[in-house]
Amino acid sequence: MVTNRNPSKAFSKDTYLYxxxxxxxxxxxxxxxxxxxxxxxxxxxxxxxxxxxxxxxGCMSATMPQDTFITAYRDHGLAIAKGISSKAxxxxxxxxxxxxxxxKGGSMHFFGTKERFFGGHGIVGAQIGTGAGLAFxxxxxxxxxxxxxxxxxxxxxxxxxxETFNLAMLWKLPVIFxxxxxxxAMGTSVARTSNVVDIYKLADAYDMPGDSxxxxxPEDVHIAVERAxxxxxxxxxxxxxxxxxxxxxxxxxxxxxxxxxxxxxEEYKEKDPIDVVRQALLGxxxxxxxxxxxxxxxxxxxxxxxxxxxxxxxxxxDSELLKDVYIQQDYPFIVD
Numbered sequence: 001m002v003t004n005r006n007p008s009k010a011f012s013k014d015t016y017l018y019x020x021x022x023x024x025x026x027x028x029x030x031x032x033x034x035x036x037x038x039x040x041x042x043x044x045x046x047x048x049x050x051x052x053x054x055x056x057x058g059c060m061s062a063t064m065p066q067d068t069f070i071t072a073y074r075d076h077g078l079a080i081a082k083g084i085s086s087k088a089x090x091x092x093x094x095x096x097x098x099x100x101x102x103x104k105g106g107s108m109h110f111f112g113t114k115e116r117f118f119g120g121h122g123i124v125g126a127q128i129g130t131g132a133g134l135a136f137x138x139x140x141x142x143x144x145x146x147x148x149x150x151x152x153x154x155x156x157x158x159x160x161x162x163e164t165f166n167l168a169m170l171w172k173l174p175v176i177f178x179x180x181x182x183x184x185a186m187g188t189s190v191a192r193t194s195n196v197v198d199i200y201k202l203a204d205a206y207d208m209p210g211d212s213x214x215x216x217x218p219e220d221v222h223i224a225v226e227r228a229x230x231x232x233x234x235x236x237x238x239x240x241x242x243x244x245x246x247x248x249x250x251x252x253x254x255x256x257x258x259x260x261x262x263x264x265x266e267e268y269k270e271k272d273p274i275d276v277v278r279q280a281l282l283g284x285x286x287x288x289x290x291x292x293x294x295x296x297x298x299x300x301x302x303x304x305x306x307x308x309x310x311x312x313x314x315x316x317x318d319s320e321l322l323k324d325v326y327i328q329q330d331y332p333f334i335v336d
Contacts (some may be wrong), residue, residue: 042093052074056080208239208240
């Protein structure tokens, strides 16, 4: 069952096609990553984005390529959305030299400077301060670029959030703080960890605009982000957007998910953003099943090729072990 939703006339058929293709690619990539993890092709931690794709889609259509993104360790979806190739991302999951972080970062540390994607970060909440720093750099350089800083509902409990909010408002930094509230942090609901269950209200203490957004709708995400981006480009400072979303899989691949019911997960799957957009394309925009099939096949082939690329790529050479640790090339305290 798919929740019926009339598409907004503010968005074109091309935008809906873009959203569908992007969200489907993220979904199929993540499904394949989960399968490969079970086959022990991918090791270490692995946090899947399945269910949250509407966030990436709406944020992409509301921003410009030169705008920066930074997020936590659930980073695959946003990295691919921002333009890092699925091949480079899959190779990174494999730990191969052709990965976007040369095989040194793995699942939690995707990075792409050319694509303006400044990482998945493993320290909870660390990207909140770093994102404000990226926005400060844009303001200092006099650009009109903004930084979208993503974090989970669990990271909203970190002290760095409050320090960063204070300075970001004081300096009117062009940063959009986006809380991807998938409701359970690692495995504990927001209601069990905070008296403030509406995270967007944390912005009130700093006179920062804040809003709650349906994160399962690329339309709603786009509208909210576009409004916040407009404020930031005009020099009016940051915005906090709490995106109410849901992950269908566990916090990570090792999560048994005993803190929620199967019925709850199925309830959210009934309003799956990919299915909703697909139905809008078929019903409201006159797209044929054949056209949808072409996109489906394109995505299938792209994911297959990404796996083949990762499988055939070399492992990093031993000489890479001590490289990229310090920016100073002749740093004296590294001993070969």
